[in-house]
Amino acid sequence: MNFPRGVLLVTALIFLAFGAWGFAAPAHMLTLVEVEVPTPTAVADARAQYGGFTLGMGVFLLLCVARKDWTAAGLAAG
Numbered sequence: 001m002n003f004p005r006g007v008l009l010v011t012a013l014i015f016l017a018f019g020a021w022g023f024a025a026p027a028h029m030l031t032l033v034e035v036e037v038p039t040p041t042a043v044a045d046a047r048a049q050y051g052g053f054t055l056g057m058g059v060f061l062l063l064c065v066a067r068k069d070w071t072a073a074g075l076a077a078g
Contacts, residue, residue, distance in 0.1 A: 001065075004075055008065045011078045015058030023051025 001009070022029050026046035027037045037043045057077070064074025 004071055005065050005068075008061050008071065008074045008078060012058050012061035012065060015054050015061060015078075019051055019054030019056075019058050021051075022049075022054055023047055026050055 026043055029050060030037055030046055037046050061074050061078050064070040064077075
């Protein structure tokens with residue numbers, strides 16, 4: 001594995017970790033930046049934005065690590 005793909009791998013793992021945290025406990029995650037999610041709708045929206053999107057980005061970056069021809073796209077996106 002070369003350096004650019006290694007950077008993608010580390011970035012993907014970070015995105016996956018934060019995405020899992022945002023999906024599992026969005027209210028707790030957002031209290032660290034003093035944002036409240038007072039209603040179930042707000043929790044669902046926070047889960048989608050901070051969990052779902054971030055998990056999706058992590059999966060995309062893992063695909064970019066797996067496919068050499070996607071390395072440039074992953075570096076541009078990450």
